[in-house]
Amino acid sequence: MSNTDFKKESTSSSIGISIKKFFSKIGLILKKAFKSVVSFFKNPVKYIKIANEKRRAVINDVYTPLVHNPENILEVNKLKMYFPIKAGFFKRTVGYVKAVDGISFNIKKGTTMGLVGESGCGKTTAGRTILRLYERSGGQVLFDGEDINKLKGKKLRAKRPELQIVFQDPYSSLSPRLPVGEIIGEAVREHKIVPKDQYDEYITKTMEACGLQEYHKDRYPHEFSGGQRQRICIARALALDPKFIVCDEPVSALDVSIQAQIINLLKDLQEKFGLTYLFISHDLSVVEHISDTVGVMYLGSMVEFAPTKILFKNPKHPYTEALFSAIPVPDPDYKMKRIILEGNIPSPANPPSGCKFHTRCRMCMEVCKSCVPNVMEIEPDHFVVCHLFDKEALEKNKEMEKELKAKTETKSNLTEE
């Protein structure tokens, strides 16, 4: 009997405690909400200011505004794209996925820049943020000297046709219900690129430029093969008479022989219309072939940026070295010296401290674990973000290692005593 009574008592008391806790929590939440509501009504302008500052403090949106160089068509400065992680009943922001974390580069008119990296490193997000398909969380994008993120309404709409994108998968990026002529021409009509009476002729012309025939106009996307679908995607982007096209892995879903056709087409169009490309891909041999400059990304930040020839001749960053060593070479007698990266890419919601690559780096030092590396220009136009090429960091590393040694020695002495 006594045993069961005891049990009952204990359970009831525990329930009581938990109820108390629950109410106290609710009280705290209500207090907070009440305070914020009161402060909002007292001075709404100040309230919004403070909230914005808080958000900015999390994102750490600090950059020195760029001076426009008329040679460059696109200038990206400390661009950041954080996706909020929402949780709980009120869907409050708990943290951020740092998909793009402060990348800077610029592209000259009529050239191609390649963007390479593992999947999940933020290549695609970077491309889309530049086009303002996502609202950026920090940084600056100058297109022809104009900040794209500050445009609004009609001005933005007028700017849209100049920046276009070719998506990765030609099988899912074409509407199955529209005939090809309509897919290509829809935006042309909306943006009034040509007068109404020249519309048909214009579409035919762009289709022919991309290797499609006139009678393809009435067909639907399912009647085409992968390569031809990609041609339709390119024609759709080209019809708006753009200056800049983001090619988001345009050939990775295609066969080898068709890849060559599409790459040649892209190159021809560049010569013909003076286009500028941002070529996103994980196929390094294709990137080497098509691009003039290459940026290597790892976990949301740029680790190396250089002209293609320099970068492929002597990659400096340990990550770039590992990436390049993994390219299979079509020669059976060639012996590979592979640097295999251990483990997987860390989560971008909670990236490692210091240098983001230090968890997988084979040259990892003490400094890398705590300090963020600076951008170093080791050759003209060759930028590397690594402590290995920073003299100050190397000196700092020596000091840190000494300290560590001293610490471990004292520890071992203590244990011996």
Added chain:
Amino acid sequence: MEDKEKKVGIVANIQKQFQKRERKKTNYISAHDSAKISRENRKITNIIERKRKRRFVPESEYLTTMHDEKNVVEFDNVHTYFFTDIGTVKAVDGVTFEVPFGKTVGVVGESGCGKSVTSLSLMQLVQRPQGQTVEGEIRFNSGDKAYNIVNAPASVMQMLRGNEMSMIFQEPMTSLNPVFRIGAQVDEVLFLHNKGMSKKDVKEKTISLLELVGIANSVGVYKMYPHELSGGMRQRVMIAIALACDPKLIIADEPTTALDVTIQAQILDILSDIKTKINSSIMLITHDLGVIAEMADYVVVMYAGRIVEKGTAQDIFNRPSHPYTIGLMKSKPVVGKDIERLYNIPGNVPNPINMPNYCYFKDRCEMSIDACNGAYPPFLKLSETHYVACYRYENTKEEGARNE
């Protein structure tokens, strides 16, 4: 005058429309014709299916002897057809090659050239009743016995499939079952083929397999679901499933196509490591020439259901002979080689339903000669190991014969 111009315009318009209709007609089959074709197809497939579904198939029908005891598999003039309502698709049309013990054979080709169907006919996984292996022999060497896969009944195939030969599929995302844990999916194979094994032993074996393919947290992964793993990890699990019963032959169907460069390097390393560890052969199907060059000992190049060239990796990469192989090599950009413009093979793969009666590649070939208009070229021997199906080498072959 204006009237005349108008009339000319109308006539031109009508002509245009007529041309459009003509173009559409080429691919068109009337419902009546289609029904006729499907009726005939059913007759053919029913005969084959009835033969396969007999209750007792005598052993003499599916037991054969290997031509060379050193081979695991011998494909001998294999024909796999698909009987569709718009005609017969000859997906594999007379394929002959061997996979020796402990070697890697790479099969290269564009998509739709029949490389996957070749491997599926070896596993008897071709979609039936439309897809049938109608001719030829696939001899599989399981040590003491040799089976002819084409005539083998389902009971025998169940014993071979997953046990003696196994397959790593192309997309790890779609080939793992999302509602079962990783452990259960690997265990299943072991339970099926080792009836006497206890549950505890099976679990131990599974965990050791996961370790073998380079999964560090094997005990944790045992309890995970596929969606919790990344693409590379899922592909490792697929490899672990394929390795479960120490098969004699592993068929890897584009194992790295969906993966990144760095992870591709890891997976290829694992495959070549394991090959030496359990001493099995690999049949590697891919369209990436770089992967083939690194992994394969022998290479088979396929085009439109037929083999156009075969030989050792050195033969194929140092002396590519068939125009298609040469084109394939030229169209792939290589790191470190500066090319102004990539070569692209002109035209498209011919319609698989009505193939031409001359060399299938002739219409896209830039090196064709008069002899190419004749029948499909036979295999010509360039060296002891190197064969090519092209008329351009007919004279050199004769000269070689004279020298001998």
